Amino acid sequence: MDFLTILADAFRAALGPEAAIYALAAIGLNMHFGYTGLLNFGQVGFMLVGAYGAAVAVATFGAPLWAGILIGVGLAVVLALLLGIPTLRLRADYLAITTIAAGEILRYVYRSAFAEPVTGGVYGLTRFGDPLYALNPIPDGQYGVGELAYSSRSLWIMVIAWSLVALACVLVFLIIRSPWGRVIRSIREDEDAARSLGKNVFGYKLQSLVLGGVLGAVGGMLLAFNTQAVQPDAYNPVVTFYLYTLLILGGAGRVLGPVIGSVIFWFVLVFVDSFLRQAIGAGLIPDSIISATEVGAVRFALVGAGLMLLMIYRPQGILGSRREMMLGAR
């Protein structure tokens, strides 16, 4: 058992690109769920169209990187409108099921054989992020202290992703304190009250869905650039559940909730993962109980248990206030 390695793994993940990317997607989800009260369970669908928008434009059609990014963002706007116009008038639980279904439909379509010439089917696309890495100003090599080190490529994605997270936080901070933000929060508290004051509730919800969806799409894009690969099955509903878990952990309806949530979430997740692997490697846990290949599944099970316990005992998470998380109203 090497605790230094376990800690280094956990810290590396907590500060690394994935934590930043999940934080970004969760900031979008916070816009939906935390501020507007929309139960969007298809955030992964926005990540998928963002990632594939950029990847397909660059890898399949040879478009320049900036065009790919714009296409990804544009597709997220289109998806938000397509999804929002029919479903935002429905009750919250209908919205939840419809958004999950929409995310799954997208995944089925992108992985199907007939889409293969464009999307690469089940195999996906690779090596479309070269233009982004060509802009990397950081010289090659490892940066960090001891075992807690990042390659220059990871560091480059981290710089981009964490900058975007900071930018998104500032944006959310300003927008929520604006008149627009007050209407959004009043919709969460009492939709009928907002409507009776003459606010176009549907319009505000749709704007919120677009804004959060675009943040999700940018997160998905960065996820694709980070691994230089998109693969449809990576965008399955479990990703959305991860986002909900970390959002609720940090505190929904708080500007820094998703950021703190994501850092802690990845720290705990990778800590458990690394710990179990070390324990199995050292023979502390016999292979018959949990084998190394099953560690991933154990981790998912722990996320599920964590989500349940959080929701039961502390639905407001670390930062939130219980009074604001009156989820049962609708």
Added chain:
Amino acid sequence: MALTLVICVLLAPITSAFAQSQAVHGTLRAPDGKPVAGVTITATRGNSEVGRDTTARDGTWSIPVPEAGRYTVSLDVRDLPGKLSPAREGGQTLRDIPVPADASRAVIFQLTTGTPAPATGPGGQGGGGGPPENTVLRWLDELPQLLVEGIKFGSIIAITAIGLSLIFGTTGLINFAHGEMVTLGATIAFLLNATVIGPQLQLIPATLVTIAFGALFGAMLELGLWKPLRRRGIGRIQLFIVSIGLSLLIRHVILVLFGSRPQPYGDYAIQTEWHWGPVSIAPRDFVITVASLLVLAGVGLMLRQTRAGKAIRAVSDNRDLAESSGINVDRVIRNVWLLAGGLAALGGVFFGLAQAVSWDMGFRLLLLMFAAVILGGLGTAYGVIAGSLVVGIVAQVSTIWFPVELQNAWALIVLILVLLIRPQGIFGQRERVG
């Protein structure tokens, strides 16, 4: 680099779930019903061969294929003994055979001892896919078979979804962990029936034990989790998210215990299909369909005729009114969970028998259950049955015109369309949508 590794590890259990087992199979018979042995059969996709098999002494053959999709299956005419030849010209090659994920698709070659019928024309009735150049005839040929498969699939969805709908009706909970109750049923029956560590019960008694287990599990969830949470005044949306957590937990515990490889039950795995006109069905699938429909009729009758059923409907309709008229609501809800758990377990065994037992089978079924429930109208019991059959049939029949990989997507698209046009569902009341 380690971070990439982390992501790979993260995705490992997901991607491995798609290493599924699908195949094409069949039994080659002469017109007099005698099996024909020693004939080479090849499955191709595009221009590349996927696999080949030679028919056994009983005429059976089976070729595993790597993924769901449309395959061309052809028979080597040079291997045919005597005067046997394909019943139609070009009948040795059957194109565009849709193979669904995780299932084995039956393919029938029709043989004759006389002269082959011309490739086109009215003579070309009969099963197993017709001449490829006549597309109108081809979908007419496929339709009856796909309708039967749709009804089978739909009735499996119905027996699982009816519990989901009753739970929603009586408690307002959208039980996201319902798919895991299905998987749990299938895997418990697998444990009892086909593992070395289990008692290796025959599947029918194993199923009965499984139903009892599923019912108890449902009641245990209600008494141990949902009832205390309702007592604490936890809101509906919060409970929905709790059920998502529960679903993740149970599913991945099953993954650890059961493993990621889909596996069949020990009984009824290999059967000779019955051929009725254009339709061929394995006896197993026939029994599944009939049993499901009988169970559904029984549940419907129970809801309509018995005191317990009437109480369930009363609580669904108006909980407060039911409580004030002296119905013990807690007991009714417990009964609903017993019923839902038992039905989900039975549905799991049927689904596992029709396809294969796998750790995520319930989760794959869950969205279709939701589609069926919403299609029929949230909280209605009869609507769900109709909704399930629509979902099952749409999923199967869509494969005539569209790729097989998208069959579930079509069922979900129907869901979204219904929400657009008639959000309360086929049988729902307008007020339920709010």
